[in-house]
Amino acid sequence: MRILHTSDWHLGRSLRGADLTPAFTQWCDYLxxxxxxxxxxxxxxxxxxxxxxxxxxLMVELLSQTLHRLLxxxxxxxxxxxxxxxxxxxxxxxxxxxxxxxxxxxxxxxxAIPLRNAVGEIGxxxxxxxxxxxxxxxxxxxxxxxxxxxxxSAVVGAALKNIHRSIKNGEYxxxxxxxxxxxxxxxxxxESSDSEVDLHIGxxxxxxxSIFHLPAINDQEPLNYIAxxxxxxxQKITAKQAPLMRYSGSPIAFSFSEEHHKKSSVLLEFAExxxxxxxxITLLPSPVYRPLATLQxxxxxxxxxxxxxxxxHFLRIYxxxxxxxxxxxxxxxxxxxxxxEIYHLGAENTAQGENRGNGETAVQKNSGISAxxxxxxxxxxxxxFLANGAAALxxxxxxxxDVLWRKAxxxxxxx
Numbered sequence: 001m002r003i004l005h006t007s008d009w010h011l012g013r014s015l016r017g018a019d020l021t022p023a024f025t026q027w028c029d030y031l032x033x034x035x036x037x038x039x040x041x042x043x044x045x046x047x048x049x050x051x052x053x054x055x056x057x058l059m060v061e062l063l064s065q066t067l068h069r070l071l072x073x074x075x076x077x078x079x080x081x082x083x084x085x086x087x088x089x090x091x092x093x094x095x096x097x098x099x100x101x102x103x104x105x106x107x108x109x110x111x112a113i114p115l116r117n118a119v120g121e122i123g124x125x126x127x128x129x130x131x132x133x134x135x136x137x138x139x140x141x142x143x144x145x146x147x148x149x150x151x152x153s154a155v156v157g158a159a160l161k162n163i164h165r166s167i168k169n170g171e172y173x174x175x176x177x178x179x180x181x182x183x184x185x186x187x188x189x190x191e192s193s194d195s196e197v198d199l200h201i202g203x204x205x206x207x208x209x210s211i212f213h214l215p216a217i218n219d220q221e222p223l224n225y226i227a228x229x230x231x232x233x234x235q236k237i238t239a240k241q242a243p244l245m246r247y248s249g250s251p252i253a254f255s256f257s258e259e260h261h262k263k264s265s266v267l268l269e270f271a272e273x274x275x276x277x278x279x280x281i282t283l284l285p286s287p288v289y290r291p292l293a294t295l296q297x298x299x300x301x302x303x304x305x306x307x308x309x310x311x312x313h314f315l316r317i318y319x320x321x322x323x324x325x326x327x328x329x330x331x332x333x334x335x336x337x338x339x340x341e342i343y344h345l346g347a348e349n350t351a352q353g354e355n356r357g358n359g360e361t362a363v364q365k366n367s368g369i370s371a372x373x374x375x376x377x378x379x380x381x382x383x384x385f386l387a388n389g390a391a392a393l394x395x396x397x398x399x400x401x402d403v404l405w406r407k408a409x410x411x412x413x414x415x
Contacts, residue, residue, distance in 0.1 A: 001124045048083045127179070142158075210242055
């Protein structure tokens, strides 16, 4: 069996106001071609396929078209994430065409999804755990004998107990098949990014990796692989006695904290004659629509030929001049049309800015309002409109701005 683990597509998200529709289209086209070229038996999408509960119509159409194309060549299993609306994503899931499985209900976690290989035989079993809201799912997963606490660890643990019972006593209890659990959660030890929405529910926002270590059945580990979703950085989670588990990460970068991520999907290859073994893992690079980069230098250097190669990048720019240059935003955006964030490091912040981390406490975010001390208020406002309106103010507009500014000054003095 050749199974592709993906997650966190976040269809419909933008990046600092930039439309990512071309990036989503590129990813979907790439995925369909990859499935065909690599003869992928199944694709797993471990949550957050959409960026919000009510996705844009264009993204619904893109997903519909992509699933239709994928199902001509493979099987697809989708679980809902904390960004998805389980009710909308799972609507009429029982009526969907063969080969497409959508798990949005905690009660269905223990129902094994049989994935078939190229010759039509069952080659692997998948158990899909969607994002479980502790406040909603604790009561649904509680029984007369056991009450489930309102925490991520408790509800995920309860779902895994149900899965363990299914593996031990269910329809496929004696089948020598590899078993995969999909889960959308923040597993302890994972490295997060700025673009994830924290799973803070009742002060408990993570689950320990050890929770996926289920009691042995016939002296064997019940699970072969845990396909995780939620964190956007591709990474392996290591824990003693726990099965192999990975975050596939998002296929697209959604924040500048991800600019150094090597986006990929996880190809799992299970040995036909050794279903008890962990799969062979291969990371397949995702296509890059537009690279992300952070530039930090003097204003003149940034406008020089030194940085010409970054003109097609999504950029975060830090200008290191002691005083903020006039028309800084407009001139930088003229050279770098995909500059999404521009910051000015003042004289007192320059040294700190040179050694900055991810924080921006020493940075003045430049929306056109902050300006050098020599600039007049009118010049500051004119630059703001130039930077945000992509056009200089007309003579009458400047005159009106001057009148309004003098009026504001007068009213302030009268207070």
